[in-house]
Amino acid sequence: YTQAIRASFFDITRTVDQPQQLPDVARYLEDGLLLLNQGCIVSLSAWEEGQHLLHPDLEPLDYRGKLIVPGFVDTHIHYPQTEMVGSYGEQLLEWLNQYTFPVESQYHCPQHAARMSAFFLQQLLSNGTTTALVFGTVHPQSVDALFTAASALEMRLIAGKVMMDRHGPDALMETPEESYQQTRELIERWHNHGRLSYALTPRYAATSTPELLEKVQQLRHEFPDTWLHTHLSENLQEIAWIKELFPEHNGYLDVYHQYQLTGQRSLFAHCLHLEDHEWDCLHHTDSAIAFCPTSNLFLGSGLFDLKTCWHKGVKMGIGTDIGAGTTFNMLQTMGEAYKVGQLQRYKLSACEAFYHATLGGAKALDLDDRIGNFMPGKEADFVVIDPAVSPLQQMRHTNSRDIWEKLFVLMTLGDDRNIAATWVNGRCVWEVNAPAVNS
Numbered sequence: 022y023t024q025a026i027r028a029s030f031f032d033i034t035r036t037v038d039q040p041q042q043l044p045d046v047a048r049y050l051e052d053g054l055l056l057l058n059q060g061c062i063v064s065l066s067a068w069e070e071g072q073h074l075l076h077p078d079l080e081p082l083d084y085r086g087k088l089i090v091p092g093f094v095d096t097h098i099h100y101p102q103t104e105m106v107g108s109y110g111e112q113l114l115e116w117l118n119q120y121t122f123p124v125e126s127q128y129h130c131p132q133h134a135a136r137m138s139a140f141f142l143q144q145l146l147s148n149g150t151t152t153a154l155v156f157g158t159v160h161p162q163s164v165d166a167l168f169t170a171a172s173a174l175e176m177r178l179i180a181g182k183v184m185m186d187r188h189g190p191d192a193l194m195e196t197p198e199e200s201y202q203q204t205r206e207l208i209e210r211w212h213n214h215g216r217l218s219y220a221l222t223p224r225y226a227a228t229s230t231p232e233l234l235e236k237v238q239q240l241r242h243e244f245p246d247t248w249l250h251t252h253l254s255e256n257l258q259e260i261a262w263i264k265e266l267f268p269e270h271n272g273y274l275d276v277y278h279q280y281q282l283t284g285q286r287s288l289f290a291h292c293l294h295l296e297d298h299e300w301d302c303l304h305h306t307d308s309a310i311a312f313c314p315t316s317n318l319f320l321g322s323g324l325f326d327l328k329t330c331w332h333k334g335v336k337m338g339i340g341t342d343i344g345a346g347t348t349f350n351m352l353q354t355m356g357e358a359y360k361v362g363q364l365q366r367y368k369l370s371a372c373e374a375f376y377h378a379t380l381g382g383a384k385a386l387d388l389d390d391r392i393g394n395f396m397p398g399k400e401a402d403f404v405v406i407d408p409a410v411s412p413l414q415q416m417r418h419t420n421s422r423d424i425w426e427k428l429f430v431l432m433t434l435g436d437d438r439n440i441a442a443t444w445v446n447g448r449c450v451w452e453v454n455a456p457a458v459n460s
């Protein structure tokens with residue numbers, strides 16, 4: 022190893038298919054030792070057991086008093102919408118027309134895209150998010166800017182250019198052929214470039230003609246290891262509209278399914294109003310869901326059904342869905358997920374919430390062999406959390422009896438103040454009160 026870190030550690034050691042199994046696979050080391058080498062995890066052990074492994078000339082980095090957890094995984098976010106968080110008064114379809122499309126129209130400009138990419142990645146890192154699945158805009162230069170910035174930080178990031186050829190303003194329209202060509206060039210430039218991967222990103226069914234969906238299908242066939250990232254079943258008006266636009270299909274998901282866009286690396290954001298057969302289709306195709314609680318509440322879209330998601334055996338990660346979502350912070354997002362559960366009498370435990378935000382999200386992205394916990398060989402992406410940064414947090418931290426209560430208090434009261442440092446690929450890339458690493 023070349024680096025050693027002493028702190029408290031929490032992670033989930035393997036994926037599960039029932040929430041009841043989680044406490045058995047969770048690991049908490051109050052005084053732990055993490056060894057790293059070349060950006061990867063060598064081992065995590067109790068300090069008592071691990072200290073004999075230490076070279077006498079390599080002093081461990083002392084983060085005692087802090088809690089280190091795996092880097093958060095944000096499974097659905099739009100980087101160009103950073104500049105429109107908190108747009109007032111509308112639900113999905115009007116919100117898109119009134120606020121979103123005008124903002125996204127600016128990303129033809131590479132300087133604007135570069136400036137916003139840098140800002141966006143700093144927001145992710147300062148909130149402890151080390152991996153995200155990201156929407157760009159229809160402009161290929163939006164994605165070039167984002168990948169260029171992420172590459173400098175060595176982040177594991179999946180992103181794609183939006184594909185859309187109807188029901189938007191002229192500034193965001195393209196032909197299916199242009200969409201195909203530009204996407205293809207981006208895949209060739211960025212997919213599997215270091216830690217970067219490409220996601221085919223049709224915005225949603227309503228902005229896609231059948232001809233565009235055919236192009237997406239063709240690309241997926243030609244590049245079978247790319248991801249597929251889109252929206253599904255978010256808003257009731259949206260769903261009724263999709264059924265009008267695609268009357269020959271058996272509901273919303275069937276549009277994607279018929280173009281063979283379901284599957285292992287397919288990720289569908291929202292999934293709030295699924296029919297039973299749609300849950301079954303997601304399960305059978307091994308597709309995944311991004312649950313975006315702050316967005317679903319902000320746009321009044323609906324309540325995600327956590328219980329059915331486990332029951333149907335569908336993989337799920339958490340997304341912030343900035344800019345319909347209201348925070349980059351995964352602790353706050355977990356706190357809102359808990360409240361979404363409460364409104365349906367579902368008790369989302371801290372253990373389950375942290376699972377979805379780390380290893381579960383990694384699994385949803387088919388990255389659980391690389392990130393999501395501190396198992397040997399995993400990539401060293403993690404967050405150093407200060408568990409108490411206010412008088413109220415201090416009181417609730419010290420009067421909590423065990424790690425489960427402490428984690429639950431963190432997701433209830435925590436925010437970006439609790440993120441002390443963020444490490445990516447074995448390097449500290451963000452630290453509170455320190456100048457940002459230049460990207």
Ligand code: GUN
Nearest residue numbers: 121224225252316342345
């Ligand atoms: N459906 C289609 N586009 C969007 C978007 O940008 N945000 C959200 N929340 N839903 C969408």
Ligand code: FE
Nearest residue numbers: 099252290342
């Ligand atoms: Fe979204």
